[in-house]
Amino acid sequence: MTSTPPTRTLLTALLTCLLVLFAGPTVHASVQDTGGKGRSTFGVQPSGPKKPDRRSDFSYSVTPGAAVWDHIAVLNHSARPLTLKVYASDAFNTTDGGFDLLAEGVRSKDAGSWIRTARSRVVIPARSRAVVPFTLTVPAGVAPGDHAAGLVASLASSRPDGKGDRVALEQRVGARVHIRVAGELKPGLAVQDVRATYHGTANPFGTGSATVSYTVRNTGNIRLGARGTVRFANSLSGPLRAPGVETIKELLPGNSVRVTATVRGLFPAVRSTATVNLDAIPVGGDIDPALPSATGSAGFWTVPWALLALLVLAAGLTVALVRRRRRRRPRGAAPGARGPGAGPRPPPDTAHPEQEP
Structure with a gap:
């Protein structure tokens, strides 16, 4: 069976x-x-x-x-x-x-x-x-x-x-x-847990990309939408705005959404910053005044590893060339020694002090 x-x-x-x-x-x-x-x-x-x-x-x-x-x-x-x-x-x-x-x-x-x-x-x-x-x-x-x-x-x-x-x-x-x-309405938004990562390039003099993820939380007691902008900056790159950051259409009180954005063309300058700016937008025809804004940021490493590798390689080659030139000198020859056929060494220019009578 x-x-x-x-x-x-x-x-x-x-x-x-x-x-x-x-x-x-x-x-x-x-x-x-x-x-x-x-x-x-x-x-x-x-x-x-x-x-x-x-x-x-x-x-x-x-x-x-x-x-x-x-x-x-x-x-x-x-x-x-x-x-x-x-x-x-x-x-x-x-x-x-x-x-x-x-x-x-x-x-x-x-x-x-x-x-x-x-x-x-x-x-x-x-x-x-x-x-x-x-x-x-x-x-x-x-x-x-x-x-x-x-x-x-x-x-x-x-x-x-x-x-x-x-x-x-x-x-x-x-x-x-x-x-x-009915009661007191308190709209509120917060940007939390901002994390950014740099993605380098094999070109020592090129630019890479950076990705940031962050949490948008509705900290108030009314539902809200949110329109955000994300910018990356460091000492070599001016503020670069990440494209394609989607507008959050509706976020219920106490709820949160995880957002990810990416920017290209960021120069590696050892240390960079990602900044998130949010503006609240009304939902469903709400006309509540004083809708909030929110900001969050995070620093992250943008190390130019390819350029550093090139500099290390150049330094290593320089050291190797100097050592090779030193190994080619004749044994026992002191620095500044004159070789055969160089002629007599000129007498030293010495001073003869006068003798006392």
């Missing part, structure tokens, strides 16, 4: 979690059904009590202790019924600045825990939709500022892998939920 291959779980949040990253108000996902029933396509959209509306996300301005009632539409575009889970989850920034949600089963501690859907699972007929009410209850003692979450519809499925095992898949789509709690 043969045993059934074990089922292995595959977390697919990065592959299938689409969180309103484009302009359209509806977010869709599709997956090929391995049971031969065709492709399953479904989506989510902010909605009124009867039908979807034109909002691109859920955005609320609330006070501590407030409650909000709203709806999300879950749409089935497939030719067969679908059973979907519906739940809320905390949002966070990925390391590259993307917007993502906690994996299913991970407990939410912020805005995701404030949302309760009327149904946790819905069965939607083919080419139909279900409108699911939900309640947002803001805790009384919550900190002011921005809090982010997502409302998710997910489909569980499975497929075989190359080893014959069944791989469990979860495909998710979600709509963003942005909540601003």
Whole structure:
């Protein structure tokens, strides 16, 4: 008797979690059904009590202790019924600045825990939709500022892998939920952990490149974007601006993003400096005044190893030539000795003191 291959779980949040990253108000996902029933396509959209509306996300301005009632539409575009889970989850920034949600089963501690859907699972007929009410209850003692979450519809499925095992898949789509709690707003950005490295060249008189990486952290209580510039300088090179530094579109409070930038044409001058300047930019039409800026820098070694090697080689050749010339002198010959045929040495010019009578 043969045993059934074990089922292995595959977390697919990065592959299938689409969180309103484009302009359209509806977010869709599709997956090929391995049971031969065709492709399953479904989506989510902010909605009124009867039908979807034109909002691109859920955005609320609330006070501590407030409650909000709203709806999300879950749409089935497939030719067969679908059973979907519906739940809320905390949002966070990925390391590259993307917007993502906690994996299913991970407990939410912020805005995701404030949302309760009327149904946790819905069965939607083919080419139909279900409108699911939900309640947002803001805790009384919550900190002011921005809090982010997502409302998710997910489909569980499975497929075989190359080893014959069944791989469990979860495909998710979600709509963003942005909540601003009334109170003192404190925008803040910080540049942290700046590290720079020089990449030299084999040309003793050439230039190399330098790479800097740094962390941008939102230290305030509202979501912000950030536009940065990176410059490198030393005693031989004026400020060189690194090209292609991407603008951070949205950074949630308390979250951080790692950024890397590279510049070419930097002369090695033993010691150089990389300086990062950041300007905050508003997100989602915010008009908060006095948006902050931030600066960070790091010194790093830019040693001209190729030039030093050339100088060492030149010094070694000079020493070798001097030693060779010394070895060619006749043995016993003192410095300044005259060779054969040089003629008599002139008498020394000596003075004769007068004798006393």
